[in-house]
Amino acid sequence: MEFFEVVHSQRSIGKFKPDPVPEEAIWKMLDAAIRAPSRSNTQPWGFNVTSAPVLIIACLVALTSPTSDINSLFAGASIDAAVQNLMLAARAQDLGTVLTTFSIWIGGRTSGRIRAA
Secondary structure, eight states: OOHHHHHHHOOBOSSOOOOOOOHHHHHHHHHHHHTSOOGGGOOOEEEEEETTTTEEEEEESOOOSSOOOTTSTTTTTTHHHHHHHHHHHHHHTTOOBOOOOOOHHHHHHHTTTOOOO
């Protein structure tokens, strides 16, 4: 898919198909995410991946960019570019995504399957 077609057709998806997501597609999304720019090249992120359904959860590993003040609205802003790259890479592969914050729904589905790297 051509870049601007990807950008112009990106949408949040509310209902997902039960089809399996190829492991290669997941790796392509993660590769796109880790290539995102970050302030001072800090790359303060990590990714937790679960399957059935596939959930990729972007996690801050350090509040360094552009501020380390946890009360700031800008704390951890560098992760935004990584998440956007991941979502665009998914769209380029005809996969749907939705951007959300951690919620009870996600917590309940991942409980016991996520551990620190």
